[in-house]
Amino acid sequence: MNGRARGSRSGWLAKVAVMVSGLVLVFASTEPASAEVRRLTGEDLDILVDSRWAGTHYGGYFPVRIRVKNNAGDRQVTFRIDRQRSVSVSRVIDLGSGATTELTLLVPRVGSNWYGGAELNVEVNGRLVEGLGSRVEFPRQHSPWPESSLLVISDDKVNFDGFDKAVHAFFRTQSGWVRASSYGVSSESDRQWITPTVLPRTWLAYSGLDLVAVSLATLEAIDPEQRDAILGWVETGGHLLVTEVGGPASESDRLSTVLGFADRVATDDEWTAASSASRSVAEGFDLSPPKRRPGSAAAIASPAAGPAPEETTAADAGTAITWPEGAAAFSSRAIQQGRVVAFAGDPMTGSQRDWLWFFGS
Secondary structure, eight states, X not given: OOHHHHHHHOTTTTOOOOOOOSOEEEEEOOOOTTOOEEXXXXXXXXXXXXXXXXOOTTSSEEEEEEEEEEOSSSEEEEEEEEEETTEEEEEEEEEOTTOEEEEEEEEEOOSGGGSSEEEEEEEETTEEOTTOOEEEEOOOOOSSSOOOOEEEEOSSOOOOHHHHHHHHHHHHHHOOOOOOSEEEEESSOSXXXXXXXXXOSSGGGXXXXXXXXXXXXXXXXXXXXXXXXXXXHHHTTOEEEEEOOSSOGGGOHHHHHHHXXXXXXXXXXXXXXXXXXXXXXXXXXXXXXXXXXXXXOOOOOOGGGOOOOOOOOHHHHOOOOOSOSGGGTEXXXXXXXXXXXXXXXXXXXXXXXXXXXXXXX
C-alpha cells in the first residue's frame, strides 16, 4: 500500500467515523512481540538486526533494518526473509574486507502470506550459514477497531501512557463497528520507539505508518538520505510530528530549513495553530469506561493477555489538558498530500486529554 492509499484509509487521518456500542474491553499489559534488536555473529560477520516497527496492519512495507560488518576477505552476502518456501524477500550485497554497511529489507504486508512471523536467513557466497538465522515477528493488532499507528524516533526512551489511553478512547468512539461480543484489548496501542540508528533510506519503509514523531534536533542530525525518506513519505500522505521545536512553528527558522519549505511546492502558505474548539471538545470528552449491554456476557481475557486491571471511573480515568493554548502547543502545515505537525515541547509527556485534543484537531 502506498502513501496515497494509506492516507485514504486512515480515517481520523481519513475520518474513520463510527460509533461502537456494546463492547466490553479487557486491558492487559503486554510487550510487543516485534520489539526486537538482535546481534548475530558467525562466519566472521557481525550483524545487527533491528525489527522494531509499528503499523502495517492494513498494508504497506515492514522494514527489517540490518547493519553488517565483514571481518574477513571480500565476499557476497545474501540476507533473505522467508515466510513460506515459495515466499521470500532478499538482498544480495558485495562486502569488501573490513567493510560495514547498512540495508533494509522491505517485507510487503499484503495478503495472508506475510501475517504472523518470518525467518531471516544469511548466505555467504551462496551457502546458507547455520546459526545466523533470526526470527522476525510482525506487529500485532492491539484493538478490534482501526487505530492510528505511531513510530517515535528518539535517543531517549518514551513514555506512551497518555498516548495509549487517548488512542483507545478516541478511536473506540470513532469506529463504526457495532458488536455485542467482548474483546480483549491491549493496554498498549500500535506504537513503537526506536533509536535514530540504521534508519531506512526509502519512503516505502514508512508506508504502513500513520504517524512518525521525531525531535527537531534529531531530524537535523540524521543522514540527509534518511531524512529525505521521511519527508518523501509525508508527501505521499504521512503525518510527521516534529517535536521540541522550542516555540511556535511559525517562528522557527531551523524548522523551515530542515523541512526545505523554501524549495517546496504544493505546501500550505503558513502554519495553522491548534484550535481552541478542538481543545474544548477534548476537555469534555467522556472517559467513562465502556458499559456492558444488559444480559451480555462478562469480558473474558485471553490467557496470553494476562489478568485485566481494575476498572477506572470517569473521575480518575482522564487528567486535565496540560499543553498550552494554540501555537504554543502545536501547529500544522500541509506538504503535498501529507502534513507536518510541529510541537513546541515534547508531546510524549502529555496527558490523555492532551492527545485527545491532538486527535480531534
